[in-house]
Amino acid sequence: MKRFAGWWAAAIAAGLALIPASAWACPFCFSGSPRVRMAFFGTTVLLSLLPLGMIGAGVAWIGRLGRGMWADEFDDSDPLL
Amino acid sequence: MSPVHPIREAGPAAALRRGLVENASFGMALFVFTEVMLFAGFISAFVIVHSGSRTAWPPPGQPRLPTAQTALNTAALLASGVCLHRAGRKFRGPHPRAAASWMGSALALAAFFVIFQGIEWLALLRQGMTLTSSQLGSFFYVIVGAHAIHAVAAIVALAVSWAALQAGRLTRSQLSAVQLFWYFVVLVWPFLYWKVYL
Numbered sequence: 001m002k003r004f005a006g007w008w009a010a011a012i013a014a015g016l017a018l019i020p021a022s023a024w025a026c027p028f029c030f031s032g033s034p035r036v037r038m039a040f041f042g043t044t045v046l047l048s049l050l051p052l053g054m055i056g057a058g059v060a061w062i063g064r065l066g067r068g069m070w071a072d073e074f075d076d077s078d079p080l081l
Numbered sequence: 082m083s084p085v086h087p088i089r090e091a092g093p094a095a096a097l098r099r100g101l102v103e104n105a106s107f108g109m110a111l112f113v114f115t116e117v118m119l120f121a122g123f124i125s126a127f128v129i130v131h132s133g134s135r136t137a138w139p140p141p142g143q144p145r146l147p148t149a150q151t152a153l154n155t156a157a158l159l160a161s162g163v164c165l166h167r168a169g170r171k172f173r174g175p176h177p178r179a180a181a182s183w184m185g186s187a188l189a190l191a192a193f194f195v196i197f198q199g200i201e202w203l204a205l206l207r208q209g210m211t212l213t214s215s216q217l218g219s220f221f222y223v224i225v226g227a228h229a230i231h232a233v234a235a236i237v238a239l240a241v242s243w244a245a246l247q248a249g250r251l252t253r254s255q256l257s258a259v260q261l262f263w264y265f266v267v268l269v270w271p272f273l274y275w276k277v278y279l
Contacts, residue, residue, distance in 0.1 A: 039132035043125035050121050054114055065101045 105258040113265045116231070120269050123227065124276050127220045140215040144208040146278045147201055154197045155274050161190035162267035165239075169260050173253065177246070184243045187263070191236045198229055224277055228270060235259070235266045 102110075131138060139145055168183035202222075210218045238259045245251040 033133065035132045036129065039129045043128055047118075047121055047125055051114075051118060054117065058110065058114075062101055069101060 103254040103257060105254045106261060109258040109261045113261060116265060117269070120224075120227070120273070123220075123224045124272065127224060127276060130216055130220065134216070139217050143210050143215050143217055144205060146221070147204070148278050150197075150201065151274060151278055154194055154201075155270060157190045157197070158194045158267055158270050161187045161194065162264060164190060165260055165263050169256060172246070172251070172256055177251075178249075181243065181246055184239065184246060188236065188239050188243055191232065191239060191263075195229060195232050195236065198225070198232075221277060224273060228266070228273055231266050235263045238262060 134140070164183050164187035168180040168187060171177070171183055172180035202225075205221075210221070212219055212222045242251055242255060242259045245255065
């Protein structure tokens with residue numbers, strides 16, 4: 001049983017994550033107007049993905065710079081040959 | 082005694098020690114990251130309030146925002162970004178001083194943008210749109226005002242860089258940081274224009 005404790009915890013957490021969909025916690029968020037709900041959905045997507053996208057772009061940029069620099073470091077080609 | 086030549090360390094560890102990115106550029110990139118999130122938060126709040134508005138938009142008694150004039154101003158700002166890009170290329174070329182005219186053009190267009198926005202604000206204030214007159218007024222002055230503060234700060238940085246270039250003291254690192262900040266100011270504006278004005 002102990003071996004599967006982590007899996008059980010993950011399954012319970014995943015199950016709990018489904019509950020707030022019907023909790024109606026915030027009356028403004030679920031005001032009933034499809035326009036407001038779409039706005040909330042769109043801005044949530046924007047605010048969630050924008051930082052991840054920027055971090056990914058930054059990591060890719062630094063990675064590209066690093067690859068270029070390392071390639072120069074290991075360039076053993078002799079221009080005289 | 083033979084002169085001592087510095088030995089350039091080789092290998093990935095040495096490359097990392099020398100640094101992949103200039104400190105000024107990296108610091109500015111981190112700053113711009115936080116600023117992008119600030120404006121994303123502003124725009125998100127505005128979009129939600131706008132979509133939840135039960136009255137006409139702009140609210141009754143409030144003026145319509147001058148979209149056509151601001152489109153012209155947007156073009157000036159974008160042109161300023163292009164000028165600074167050209168200045169950067171010239172600066173990294175064989176004749177760095179040749180960047181002065183492009184940088185001066187970028188500075189002039191940036192000043193035009195801020196002055197024109199100021200005139201627009203005065204007109205809107207005269208028409209009764211203030212920070213407290215409506216939700217539109219509150220968001221307009223906070224969002225566009227925050228952008229204007231950034232634009233003014235960037236203009237000061239551009240002017241200092243331009244003076245340093247004229248004096249032959251401008252470094253690549255300084256220019257890269259200023260470019261990064263100005264590109265942020267330029268590129269965030271079309272989104273603000275799209276969401277707030279249109």
